[in-house]
């Protein structure tokens with residue numbers, strides 16, 4: 001990285017043709033401190049990036065290269081916008097060349113290798129690198145991310161659930177941590193750009209369904225982070241849904257307040273907790289955040305409700321763009337911290353309405 005008054009970070013992206021890859025390209029091509037150096041595709045090597053993605057015409061003059069030909073070792077940081085298992089196979093080689101790594105997949109999210117192997121059906125290629133990696137959720141791990149060489153960017157659902165609950169946790173939590181319910185919904189880009197019958201327009205549109213109810217790989221990721229924040233066993237019912245929209249994610253989280261929580265002004269608690277977090281907006285009590293209000297921006301909006309019918313129920317609404325705060329925007333936020341840049345650099349986009 002150059003160290004002039006306006007430092008420049010040389011960036012490589014493995015997996016530039018997918019949805020999170022093109023979102024990284026959109027954000028990084030406008031970032032004031034980034035020089036995009038390498039972008040890979042196995043199937044489209046030789047194609048100009050702006051020919052595949054016309055939104056980048058005039059902003060990016062690069063050609064896809066194969067991962068083997070890409071000058072990844074000349075970069076300061078490489079983003080892996082690839083399926084699970086790709087980043088860990090190249091991590092040691094890149095680290096030896098002094099290249100930092102941000103993985104958008106799950107190779108560096110679960111510290112327990114047995115748990116990783118159970119959920120992802122592959123053995124971990126570099127447990128030593130996993131042990132030094134940092135879970136890339138800046139709002140809970142900001143200082144550790146600043147010093148990290150390897151960051152495991154969170155899954156999209158976990159970002160909404162963990163940030164929706166984090167102010168309520170700690171050794172003496174405000175909620176009953178044994179009984180948390182998250183009813184979560186994602187747009188179809190959450191499943192990536194791959195060709196699959198279940199993702200066809202005719203299958204997804206004009207319909208609405210739950211999936212992964214008996215087990216989803218984000219469940220252990222969320223639980224392990226919540227347990228780290230509270231130091232106790234967490235009981236979570238997590239039900240993801242696929243909704244007929246392109247981008248956007250919403251988690252509706254149901255909890256029961258403890259005596260301590262009932263005595264606390266939870267609205268003030270959330271506002272104080274996120275006062276210095278530029279990408280978490282705690283809306284006024286009773287507000288109704290919608291996914292449109294965060295579309296294409298790195299913002300996660302939260303609102304708290306105390307619905308009638310019980311004395312201790314708190315409902316937390318959390319919305320984000322799954323491709324931005326849920327993936328590529330969060331990855332850029334992590335890069336900013338790792339390179340001593342302002343956390344908001346390149347991430348000031350306001351949501352698109354309508």
Ligand SMILES: NC(=O)C1=CN([C@@H]2O[C@H](COP(=O)(O)OP(=O)(O)OC[C@H]3O[C@@H](n4cnc5c(N)ncnc54)[C@H](OP(=O)(O)O)[C@@H]3O)[C@@H](O)[C@H]2O)C=CC1
Pocket residue numbers: 014015016017018019020021040041042043044067080081082083084086104105106154155156189190191192193194322323326327
């Ligand atoms: N979509 C979302 O909302 C979110 C996704 N994620 C995670 O981010 C990662 C990327 O997701 P997404 O962009 O949606 O996925 P896509 O399926 O849209 O894209 C995957 C990309 O990886 C490349 N690729 C596939 N296999 C390999 C390989 N063996 N070596 C190198 N490159 C490879 C493909 O490019 P090519 O075939 O051209 O080489 C393609 O560019 C995934 O791990 C996903 O789970 C995380 C949070 C949210």
Ligand SMILES: CC(=O)N[C@@H](CCC(=O)OP(=O)(O)O)C(=O)O
Pocket residue numbers: 104105106154155156157186187188189190191218240242
């Ligand atoms: C709608 C949809 O299918 N979403 C994906 C989650 C996307 C994501 O964040 O997943 P990773 O953990 O793979 O990074 C799913 O449920 O598998």
